[in-house]
Amino acid sequence: MTATTGTARRWGEAGVVARPLLPASLFYVVFFAVPMLALFVLSFWRANGFVLIPDLTFDNYEKIATSSLYRVLIIRTITVGFITAAIVVPLAFAVSYVMRFVFETRGQVILQLILLSLFSGYLVRIYAWRTILGKQGLLNSTLQWLGLIDRPLEFLIYSNFAIVITLTGLLLPLAVLPIYSAMSNISRDYLEAARDLGAPAHTLIRTILVPMALPGLRTAFAFAFLLAAGDFVTPTLVGGTQSLLIGNVIADQFRGIGSNWPLGAALAFVTIAIVLALYFLVMRLIRWVTTW
Amino acid sequence: MVNALSSNLLARGFLALVLLYLYAPIMVIVLFSFTTSPRLSMPIEGLTLAWYKNAFANPLITKALTNSLILAAIAAIGAGLMGAAFAFGVMKLAQPRLRQALLAASLLPAVVPLLVIGISLAVLFHGLGLPQGLRNTAIGHVLVSLPFVVLTMNARLETFDFTTLEAARDLGASSFQTFRDITFPQIRPSIVGAALLAAALSLDEFVVTWFNIGNEQSVPVLVWGLMRRGVDPSINALASMLLFLLVCLVIGSNFIGRRNT
């Protein structure tokens, strides 16, 4: 065999490996990378009223760095993302565990039941939460009827509590999916063997379940964190008066009177950079903790 | 033994509570789509089908429902196939660094605010001379659901036992055969799950949709627009129908899946 055919074959193999990557990669380049690049260029422009002026200025980034408004908003947005993820991921882990090891084969059916809860229209579901959590809502009137409270609980709606409740309802199914998928390869015998050897439950979780389901847990964290940090509809509709997140402010920069597209673009890129950096930091941390 | 039984009961109770939590708003939606009380709050005075009649009589609502289903189907199939293939291709890459880099890159659309994706796509389509409408929106939906499909599939494949594939290959099976007979049946539930996820994200998406759908309608865009004059239970009827259709779809696909195996 000559060297050339060997290289050709290796290239051929690389082609076979790369083939499944092609459609999505092309799609990403055309419909994502190109527009993002254009937007990145735009973030160095200036706006004068409704007119965009090509430029190479760092003014937009400087404004973001020096304004306390954006700093507060970014911190708040990230906090919402972390809190939601901190609630959703453990909950989804527990749910997946029960589905996989208590219900076994029927777990599939439950998974579908959980995923189906997503198909009722998110906006409509937010309104339904208002019906449940409102001052005169189902929960308050039931509690009052039972005599457990004599005045309606007001923190239930238009509060951070409402944001967390609503977002968790949206994100839990999304987080269960990858964790359950990852757990489907952990064999029950393995767990039972360890249990027979006298390992307590928490040791089982720490030494077997978590490490083996790790890819799923990472994905679930990504879902919960990224979606919660990016959502601005939920805070708007159930979040009360302190619910502004960075997404709303970016939106304002692209809409009508008082808009500033270059500033909006810069704000978007700063947010993306911070969120991504934090995401990778957490992933690194998880890897470090689990290998340690 | 008693201990095992009680912990089993505990586990079931826990799952029941979680399902109750997930389905509480849905029960409210379905319930109020059948009641005469227009306030979406207690007490319930009577039952009616008027909201369904209203929904069907409103051409905007039926159009929005059809469009949303079309978009969800395209997102499920488009993102499901491309994303699953991508995740599979990434797993087969030899260099871990390249693998990590590609995965991270595929995640990016999930990090970018939807509004930014929506506007930049609209500007791109404008530049390409493609008029706004369902096609542009469908591309947007595939784009925003792709990262979630890739992540889900990746989580499944990272715990996938690839040695069985090598064994099959050693026994002379072609790579297509191994995929069809061994890989696919094992990862099928995950692909279906990921496709369902894409459909769900598509059904709820309205920011990217708004900027790209032009003079068409979709359910979330319509609901958001109707909010200026206040939503009435026709919207609940709409959501209930959507849910009902999808339940039928899932049950149907289960049935077909069982018959095939």
Place this chain on the structure above:
Amino acid sequence: MKEFLRHILESKLNEDVSRRCFIQGAAGLATLTVLGAPAVAEEKKLGGPLNFLGWDGEHGGNVAKEFLAKNNIQMQASFQSAADEALTRFNTGGRGSMDILTPNKDFQRAILESKTELFQPLDMARIPSAQGLFPAFKDAPWLTRDGKTYGIPMIWGDEPCVYNPAKWDAMPEKYTDFADPKYKGELVLLDDPFGNIWLFAKSLGMKEPNRLTAAELEQVVEAMLTVKPNVVTIGASHGDMADVMVRGDASLGIGGWAYQTLIAKDKGVKLVVGSPAKDGTFFWSDAYALAVDAPNADNAYAFIDFITQPESNAALAKELGSGCTVEKAFDLIDASVRDIYPYDNVRQPGGGILGTQIVVPPQNPEGDIVGSAAWVEAWQKYKVA
């Protein structure tokens, strides 16, 4: 298959219309130069699509149903959730596929003043019904530029406080009075930077509430913050605000819309309107406008002319609980809806208070006076605090 054929046929028809339109336009131009007077528009053959982007309800879904069916016009309505979304969509590829828009007066004024491309001047000869508008709406400053008219108002009104009479007998004297702890957990605002800042600037006694210096703007935000502890939530839209009040989660909306009382009535809840006696409130008006490069201008003109007829205008005003803009429509509206609004203002030319009162700040800073970007940022700061 049938759908597909119809689609092809329709696009053929449209092609025909646009070509005919061009020829007619050229002919019209020729007569204009020769005779020095515009040619009277001929009866146009109508039909095909008509694209609408504006507020829900203003597309005349109920009012124009028969008219649209009779003329074989398919209305493709999409609804905005903020007053200025039309501009964003126009600039991101909507141009050439948008026909009818429904700007409010201050947005239209800002667009016309800044010479931003969005609306095209209207050929008034093709909207004969517009002769019947109240004097204020014929030549109002927010509708015209260089002698050309860019909008036909269809409804108007004010942004009063809307409240539950079971909880409150009357509104206080001033907006700043809402800082009183007795309003705790009772207030709902509208997510609108301009309206809110304007009302509180007025309440603080600033002469021109839309022309503020940076220091004045800060003062306004501080005054608004004293009210914030009493606010339950900030509604995403007027309908959302109404929803919050109908559910009983709040009992008093600032910057509301009389239509909210109709929404509530439908749901068995009584709400009434009333504004702080000393501060009052501001007025708005929405108009039909034609987008630049509108593909279905014939249908659009016919629609606007139809909906500006007294009967249609009265029906629309009634449906939306707002003021009518056509003089003869006034007599067709129930006293209950009619008496909410001070019609004296629109019976005089120039637009009365609607013409002199400007709610939005200048687009760009003018000397010490801050521009609209500063107002948007101030509102964001208010919401974050």
